[in-house]
Amino acid sequence: MGSEILVQVQDLKKYFFKERLFSTEKEPIRAVDGISFSIRKGETLGLVGESGCGKTTAGKAILRLIEPTSGQVFFKGKDLMSLRGEELRKLRPFMQFIFQDPYESLNPRMRVGEIVGEGLEIHGVARGKEKRERVEEVLEQVGLHPQDAFRYPHEFSGGQRQRIGIARAIALRPELIVADEPVSALDVSIQAQILNLLMDLRDRLGLTYLFISHDLRIVKHISDRIAVMYLGKIVEMASSEVLFRQPLHPYTQLLLQAIPRLDPAKREEKIFFKETFLSLEKERGCLFAPRCPHFKERCAREAPFLVDHGDEHWVACHFV
Template sequence: MINEVLLEVKSLKKYFPIKKGIFSKTVAHVKAVDGVDFYVKNGETLGLVGESGCGKSTTGRVILRLLEATEGTVIFQGKDIMTLGKEELQEMRRNMQIIFQDPYASLNPRMTVGDIIGEALDIHGVAKGRKREEKILELLNEVGLRPQHIRRYPHEFSGGQRQRIGIARALALYPRFIVCDEPVSALDVSIQAQIINLMEELQEKFGLTYLFIAHDLSVVKHISDRVAVMYLGKIVELADKDELYESPLHPYTCALLSAIPIPDPELKRQRILLEGDVPSPVDPPRGCRFHTRCREARDICREKDPEFKDVGDGHFVACHLR
């Protein structure tokens, strides 16, 4: 069912310890993800956007348990992933995969394309021998690559072709949910469009669900059904994509959207320039984390952390003034 919740994230936190001294004593923590809540419906794409260092990629990796959470729960198909043992987690990963950001660093240069894609088939015992090769050739065809590419190595391909290999690897077990960790940010603009179109075609064909992590809001608008905006480890706004882009409520979202270029030289958008730097996630500001850069900040913003609340029609925002 398209409307059923496939993934639910509750109070997710990921703190990285900072150690010093001879005995490596923990003196502080980097609060990369600090209390995140959202859900993803079956068959939809949830975009997750924000500045570099806000915790987007860490959120995706913690959901898949590539990084262990400090606190929180992740419910996938009715099971709490954080409580699963090694064997249960491996079985669960047949339905949860990831497409990495860097198509150059994410592929093993010593493995052929066939072995890279076939590795998941081997680990999960899906196919062997001739059936394994047929499966790999089928996956290559699905992502727009040729049969002869099966014997080649990653260095023989362009960036766009390498990302197609990464997509084929993620698709190998035909999962239900894929974390797309900035999958087009390292590619040329013309290639970005091709990869986005491919991902949309695969989503429709195989009923995939995406968590699409990016910093380019124009790309996110094209592929997403709903969009979540993240700042300094917290989600500050979440809404249907049209609602968010047409009627943003959080001052940070407004500033991000004002930076999107308009493809018309006669029109100019009123830019909202943020002053100051992003605070350190080691010692985030008291109250609303955005108040140090917000033109509308009031006393309550400096004292109290705003509640992440539904203001109507599934539009969530964490702001005292909304």
């Protein structure tokens, strides 16, 4: 892993405005609310959080698959947000997305060869025989057979379909891959196969991953560093080893405690926190305060910033 920074995200925001028939509500849903981080070349950054925390929206906004509300993303030093049309298209091959659902993300009317090779043609990388050869090569890299190019997605199981999705993503020789819950829809025994494949490809092709998942075990396994998201904000970020050894934010601590231990002897050790109906005053206070076991008066008044506590261990909490 080099020290060269491949992706830099600065104060990225994505707000959704609820549209009604005759009015637009003023108060937006802050799906992603000012996140900043960078990913070095060859590194895997895990983005973890519970449903609705904004991790998928963040992943899509970074690649401009959806338009961010504000903020900047630098990819290989270029500001993605300022690029238009053709300029952005030229960068697309270098940054690819792997989707969660291998059933919905593959066009059922296209043969596997067309799905995997489509990007090569669109970006003018390869045509005809050259394209076919590249498709065969990529299919073999993901553990499929070259002959599979002539089959349709429905002929494959979930795990194999996810291999097709991965083949499509790597066909253009990308540098960055945003993988959004790539194994969540798969059975446990197949999850391990796909995780192994993703790690092999990373090492062999020198890929950089933004790995989005709700599953802490999986994120820990694959990531060099982990960012924990809660309600649109990053609350803690550190190397995966440090985050698991010494979680500092109360939310991270509770999240880690909630992971089933896989050891029946270690059951009754958990501390619990409350599910809540409280809502905070908007734009004020720490978003985690209503569920926080260490809640103090200051938390309701003032939102904490993400602060470096040494060794790139970033935490957003007043009382760390």
